[in-house]
Amino acid sequence: MAGAKTVLVFMLVGAVIGAVAASFVVPPVLSWYNATGTIAPSGHVETLCDLPEMIRYTARSLFRGQLIGAGIGAVLFFFPGIATVRRRAAAVPAVGQPSSNPAV
Numbered sequence: 001m002a003g004a005k006t007v008l009v010f011m012l013v014g015a016v017i018g019a020v021a022a023s024f025v026v027p028p029v030l031s032w033y034n035a036t037g038t039i040a041p042s043g044h045v046e047t048l049c050d051l052p053e054m055i056r057y058t059a060r061s062l063f064r065g066q067l068i069g070a071g072i073g074a075v076l077f078f079f080p081g082i083a084t085v086r087r088r089a090a091a092v093p094a095v096g097q098p099s100s101n102p103a104v
Contacts, residue, residue, distance in 0.1 A: 003085040006080020010081030011074040018065045026065035030058055 014073035014077025028097025
């Protein structure tokens with residue numbers, strides 16, 4: 001049970017790191033794709049898009065990117081979690097096995 005807990009903790013940490021990384025990566029990727037408009041000489045902002053739809057698209061894309069980043073982080077941290085559990089299991093001898101130096 002402790003092994004599964006360790007692996008899940010590693011996966012959770014990976015998911016958080018992936019979501020945070022996606023929060024920094026996704027907005028610049030979205031910015032090159034969308035132009036917000038130009039300012040006319042009268043000071044009125046002319047939009048080149050449907051603003052409510054653009055907000056929904058941007059939020060949906062950011063959340064999707066964070067979800068993908070969290071998934072990738074969880075999968076990548078799954079393997080170090082397994083390695084840690086195996087290393088701990090190999091370091092602790094099993095109960096009931098005779099030691100290599102029996103007491104005389």
